[in-house]
Amino acid sequence: MSAPKILDLGSLKQACKSCSLHDLCLPLGVGDEELQMLERIINRKRPLQRKDHLYRPGDRMTSIYAVRSGTVKTYTLTDDGQEQITGFHLPGELLGLDAISDGVHPCAARALETTSICEIPFDRLEELSVRIPGLQHQLFRIMSREIQTDEHFMMLLGKKASDARLAAFLLSLSNRLGIRGFSRTEFNLTMSRNDIANYLGLAVETVSRLFTRFQAAGLILVRRKLITIYDLDGLYTVAGTQPVEDLRNHHNGNGKSPPM
Amino acid sequence: MSAPKILDLGSLKQACKSCSLHDLCLPLGVGDEELQMLERIINRKRPLQRKDHLYRPGDRMTSIYAVRSGTVKTYTLTDDGQEQITGFHLPGELLGLDAISDGVHPCAARALETTSICEIPFDRLEELSVRIPGLQHQLFRIMSREIQTDEHFMMLLGKKASDARLAAFLLSLSNRLGIRGFSRTEFNLTMSRNDIANYLGLAVETVSRLFTRFQAAGLILVRRKLITIYDLDGLYTVAGTQPVEDLRNHHNGNGKSPPM
DNA sequence: CGTATGATTGACATATTTCAAGGTCTGTGG
DNA sequence: CCACAGACCTTGAAATATGTCAATCATACG
Numbered sequence: 001m002s003a004p005k006i007l008d009l010g011s012l013k014q015a016c017k018s019c020s021l022h023d024l025c026l027p028l029g030v031g032d033e034e035l036q037m038l039e040r041i042i043n044r045k046r047p048l049q050r051k052d053h054l055y056r057p058g059d060r061m062t063s064i065y066a067v068r069s070g071t072v073k074t075y076t077l078t079d080d081g082q083e084q085i086t087g088f089h090l091p092g093e094l095l096g097l098d099a100i101s102d103g104v105h106p107c108a109a110r111a112l113e114t115t116s117i118c119e120i121p122f123d124r125l126e127e128l129s130v131r132i133p134g135l136q137h138q139l140f141r142i143m144s145r146e147i148q149t150d151e152h153f154m155m156l157l158g159k160k161a162s163d164a165r166l167a168a169f170l171l172s173l174s175n176r177l178g179i180r181g182f183s184r185t186e187f188n189l190t191m192s193r194n195d196i197a198n199y200l201g202l203a204v205e206t207v208s209r210l211f212t213r214f215q216a217a218g219l220i221l222v223r224r225k226l227i228t229i230y231d232l233d234g235l236y237t238v239a240g241t242q243p244v245e246d247l248r249n250h251h252n253g254n255g256k257s258p259p260m
Numbered sequence: 261m262s263a264p265k266i267l268d269l270g271s272l273k274q275a276c277k278s279c280s281l282h283d284l285c286l287p288l289g290v291g292d293e294e295l296q297m298l299e300r301i302i303n304r305k306r307p308l309q310r311k312d313h314l315y316r317p318g319d320r321m322t323s324i325y326a327v328r329s330g331t332v333k334t335y336t337l338t339d340d341g342q343e344q345i346t347g348f349h350l351p352g353e354l355l356g357l358d359a360i361s362d363g364v365h366p367c368a369a370r371a372l373e374t375t376s377i378c379e380i381p382f383d384r385l386e387e388l389s390v391r392i393p394g395l396q397h398q399l400f401r402i403m404s405r406e407i408q409t410d411e412h413f414m415m416l417l418g419k420k421a422s423d424a425r426l427a428a429f430l431l432s433l434s435n436r437l438g439i440r441g442f443s444r445t446e447f448n449l450t451m452s453r454n455d456i457a458n459y460l461g462l463a464v465e466t467v468s469r470l471f472t473r474f475q476a477a478g479l480i481l482v483r484r485k486l487i488t489i490y491d492l493d494g495l496y497t498v499a500g501t502q503p504v505e506d507l508r509n510h511h512n513g514n515g516k517s518p519p520m
Numbered sequence: 521c522g523t524a525t526g527a528t529t530g531a532c533a534t535a536t537t538t539c540a541a542g543g544t545c546t547g548t549g550g
Numbered sequence: 551c552c553a554c555a556g557a558c559c560t561t562g563a564a565a566t567a568t569g570t571c572a573a574t575c576a577t578a579c580g
Binding site for chain 1: 336338339340342344346357358359360361362366367386387389390393396397399400401402403404405406407408410411412413414415417418419458459460461500501502
Binding site: 452453454464465468469471472484 | 557558559560561
């Protein structure tokens, strides 16, 4: 498929490049004007500050969101009021897909640092998906991917010991950051130890001890929030998984669209 | 919305009634002929026998499936070859949504008893969803629901002790069976203790002991595979959750469609 | 600079797993 | 129809990973 008005397309790509809609629409041979339509319904929200909520449980769902920069954590509350973190969302990842079903957010979403967000009104996105079959397909794929990573995560919680969980967590961050062009071996943890523990179903103390242990084993260097990975393969061994992109990675690894 | 040709519609309802496509299309005011189109693409497969595979990891994904009767378990294999069960699927529930993303099944699906299945070719379903916006919306909702129940399950694995997990599991079965018109208080476990333990991230022995304990506490009666629930409220207390429909229930509780 | 928050570390408690044995049901073939 | 094999389930005792409690330390922040 040839793209006429290549300059136009280029500038559009620019606008969506760091957004998950990038791989949502681009590999599909969607026409220019359709691409513009998509771009037009997206709103930039003013940046969230650390601890700001993007939405809270019970909020009416009108849009889904894409992280442009920063990090967002999503969490539910257990019936006794405890927080259970369901995910950390990096630039290019989508948020709020769990709310489509009821039209109400079952989770809260909260910024872990200064974060900028794209808002995508869901009703308009649905309208567009009817007109752009490739877009519909991509949305199905993205939601499917989320289900898949959730299943993978269940396996982590159900079968793996604490060290494997933390290793897998670090590798997940490493991969997802790597895909976005950041370093795979040195990055900041934008979430607290508490958040990590909560997410992985462990006690904070366990996480802390594991960091110490991983460091003693020469796998990583821990300097407060800054993690340096010395031994990726070693981490994979601890995690007990093959070095595949995994765990909540909403990105589409292969450039070509397989089904269709 | 009034339904002309009510007889026609009635017979179609009949055909799809026990299928999850029932609540996928019916509450939407989809016209008769569109309903027929949907019905036409669905294939009945010959029944699966116990232990038959519907698909295996790595199989090319061409369709999604709905359970008509029986039970199907889905599971992944860990890198060291262990089975991790990701779900049990009762009549009216959909299967294979996790495979859309890659066009390949990441899981296996296997019948736990004689099971009949509807096959829905996914490419044709996608085509239809473009022509029937209400269908597209329902598909989004169904996938969203799955993400939501997955999140809920993560909370179970991450935060809850063994007794709460098993109680929640029994309540989930109870609710899902209840919605489908079966008894909420007496049912057969079509899966082995091993499967239950695997799914809940526990050892078989723990599950066995819990059944004994629940029975001693007067919560349930266990006769081999047959469970009789004596004290639903008590189970909810142990599970530490409100009596809401939960846990892998793909059904749409409220008759009205909230968003749109 | 002092206070609050988060992180680390140690000692102890415990839920759950592991190991081991025995029991029960089911289906099969003689 | 019975006996047997194998799968499945249950139960006990011991081992252990992880959680809990508590104290200290480091860092960030006002």
